[in-house]
Amino acid sequence: MRYQHILVLTGAGISAESGIPVFRSEDGLWENHRVEDVATPEGFERNPQLVHDFYNQMRQSVKSKQPNAAHLALTKLQREMEQRQGRVTIVTQNIDDLHEKAQSHDVIHMHGELNSILCSHCGKSYEWHEDCDGTTECKFCGHKTMRPDIVWFGEIPYHMDAIERAIMQCDLFIAIGTSGVVYPAAGFVSYCSRQGKPCLEFNLTPSANSGVFTHSYLGKAGTTIPAFVDYFLEHDALPDPSAL
Numbered sequence: 237m238r239y240q241h242i243l244v245l246t247g248a249g250i251s252a253e254s255g256i257p258v259f260r261s262e263d264g265l266w267e268n269h270r271v272e273d274v275a276t277p278e279g280f281e282r283n284p285q286l287v288h289d290f291y292n293q294m295r296q297s298v299k300s301k302q303p304n305a306a307h308l309a310l311t312k313l314q315r316e317m318e319q320r321q322g323r324v325t326i327v328t329q330n331i332d333d334l335h336e337k338a339q340s341h342d343v344i345h346m347h348g349e350l351n352s353i354l355c356s357h358c359g360k361s362y363e364w365h366e367d368c369d370g371t372t373e374c375k376f377c378g379h380k381t382m383r384p385d386i387v388w389f390g391e392i393p394y395h396m397d398a399i400e401r402a403i404m405q406c407d408l409f410i411a412i413g414t415s416g417v418v419y420p421a422a423g424f425v426s427y428c429s430r431q432g433k434p435c436l437e438f439n440l441t442p443s444a445n446s447g448v449f450t451h452s453y454l455g456k457a458g459t460t461i462p463a464f465v466d467y468f469l470e471h472d473a474l475p476d477p478s479a480l
């Protein structure tokens with residue numbers, strides 16, 4: 237096999253066809269809210285109830301969402317690669333659980349998860365599927381200081397050690413449905429490219445850092461990813477972008 241370890245970075249675009257709206261960076265709004273209000277520690281300090289309501293609503297809404305053909309194709313890629321002694325690591329910026337619902341494993345949630353809450357007092361986090369607010373007690377320390385377990389702007393993403401290892405070890409980098417403006421994720425392609433690794437981008441339109449990628453496959457991820465995976469597994473080679 238030409239490629240042994242594939243690193244896949246996914247963003248909001250892979251879940252768009254499952255009915256989860258992307259983050260609209262052009263106008264700074266996320267589901268009609270200002271990013272400063274719902275995705276920063278300062279916003280939470282100003283109005284914790286608004287932030288709890290925002291993520292409670294999203295947690296409930298994502299419960300009924302199903303993985304689409306792109307998530308399922310990544311699971312197929314992961315299984316087939318493992319049968320050939322290869323490996324696929326999925327690093328997602330998404331806070332939804334659609335990779336898990338698609339039965340992928342080795343999924344690293346660098347920006348946290350909707351189905352987890354974090355105690356601001358003791359720093360512990362745990363799985364949570366219900367609503368959360370200022371009355372929710374931490375199951376470890378008992379303080380009513382729970383917040384969504386989401387990495388907000390200005391905070392340090394999770395699992396950076398594991399991600400750096402995957403960046404070093406991979407021999408193919410694939411970014412799917414990510415705008416290329418949210419760092420550090422937007423910088424992963426530059427590391428891989430500097431090491432001479434092929435870097436592939438899948439998006440509706442070229443992303444902000446499109447020029448760093450070796451190939452851009454434009455179109456809906458639900459169409460391009462299954463086509464890519466089938467070609468890649470059959471030919472052990474990268475398809476020409478015009479072929480998908």
Ligand code: NAD
Nearest residue numbers: 247248249252258259329330331332413414415440456457
């Ligand atoms: P983004 O919303 O900034 O960009 C989404 C990208 O996906 C865009 O470049 C768009 O062109 C592309 N896209 C849209 N539909 C697509 C499709 N069908 N196929 C292929 N590409 C498509 O997303 P981001 O770069 O991931 O950064 C936004 C931040 O907001 C992330 O940190 C993430 O945590 C958060 N977020 C998460 C979710 C989620 O969990 N599903 C949803 C919205 C925002």
